Amino acid sequence: MILALDIGGTKLSAAWIDNQHCVARKQVAMRHDEAGFLIALREVTQAPYPVEKVAVAATGFLREGQVWSVNLHTIPFWKGFPLGQVLQQQFNCPVVMLNDAQAAAWGEFLPRQSRLSSLLFITLSTGVGGGLICDGELRIGSHGLAGHIGHATVNVRPLDAQPGNCGCGREGCLEHVASGTALARQASALLGRPLDSRQLFILAATDPQAEAILNNAARAVAQAIADTLMVVDIEEVVIGGSVGLAEGMLQRIRLALETFPALFHLPLTAALGGGDAGLLGAAAWAQRQTR
Ligand SMILES: [Zn+2]
Incomplete structure (x- = not known):
């Protein structure tokens, strides 16, 4: 066993x-x-x-x-x-x-391997992680870092006024805009009370500031997807994690990706393993x- x-x-x-x-x-x-x-x-x-x-x-x-x-x-x-x-x-x-x-990228690739040989898996959770399958193989990399998309930088700033640096030490990382931790930090700063990412999703139905935080995060994820496509080429993007699988997040990312030229319109699917x-x-x- x-x-x-x-x-x-x-x-x-x-x-x-x-x-x-x-x-x-x-x-x-x-x-x-x-x-x-x-x-x-x-x-x-x-x-x-x-x-x-x-x-x-x-x-x-x-x-x-x-x-x-x-x-x-x-x-x-x-x-x-x-x-x-x-x-x-x-x-x-x-x-x-x-x-x-x-690991999740590999698990998500197996049920899809009859129709594709490359994918990017992104988990939006406490942090932002990722995994890459290229030519049917899981990429681990010589430092074990392959697919660590959360610490690639994006041209989308968090919406809180003084967000500081990402925990990896760099400025401008995807994780600092779109992780559950980052969403909670931005929501608490903008809405003036302690909020977690789950509460932010509920508020987004009625509060334009909450909705703006989620759409901004989705734009950041879409940028990272487009950059990965240009670097290694991929056929599909699988979104997982508690934030990624939260109500409406996949659709927000899809809409953000659709604002880019047609070349960047990759299929997005939800993680089958939840x-x-x-x-x-x-x-x-x-x-x-x-x-
Ligand atoms: Zn970072």
């Missing part, structure tokens, strides 16, 4: 997968300190199932079993944290790790490694 783990900025999910069938699933809140994380990891992985392989989808980028946050605000202690070794010691079995958006795209993708990737 494969134990699939999805470790994101806000939650830690586990699924026990036997022959592509999910036998059990658990989820706990992510802890942002090392000691708390290890407690949460033990809690979420406790189950009476034999584990033959651990498949990990983790936010950040991975090198030789270690994980690093690009945006250090996401998980501050992920600065070379030996996640592979921790899991190997806990389960005493092979551990296969991927960036979470790369919120489980990372888990399912990591499990499928781990299965592939045994062949």
Whole structure:
């Protein structure tokens, strides 16, 4: 049985997968300190199932079993944290790790591979991640960074007056405009009270400022899609993550993309795996490694 783990900025999910069938699933809140994380990891992985392989989808980028946050605000202690070794010691079995958006990109590619060989997956969630499939292969890259579209810059500024720099240290990143964190920051600044991204989507139905924040974020995502198309060429864009799959976001991005010349009008689809795209993708990737 494969134990699939999805470790994101806000939650830690586990699924026990036997022959592509999910036998059990658990989820706990992510802890942002090392000691708390290890407690949460033990809690979420406790189950009476034999584990033959651990498949990990983790936010950040991975090198030789270690994980690093690009945006250090996401998980501050992920600065070379030996996640592979921790899991190997806990389960005493092979551990296969991927960036979470790369894992989801692979999981979303598999059901589409009969009709296309390249796609860009974008997750709009706590942060903004991405994964690239080119010529039928998942791109990981020599630094594990391939597809990290959240830290590509866009010519769309956030709507709050003094947004500061992105957590990666650069100015102008997509993540700083369009992530759930960025949406909450802009909504709270513009509307004058603490708001999260879920509340922003509800407000957008009646409040033009809330709607403007979401449309501005959609324009930023559309720019990043158009730039990726020009750099590596892709056939389809798959949108996932809690913000990406929120009511109306896909359509906002589609409308923003349609303001560009026809060359840039790529098909946009929603992640088939929904919120489980990372888990399912990591499990499928781990299965592939045994062949
Ligand atoms: Zn950045």
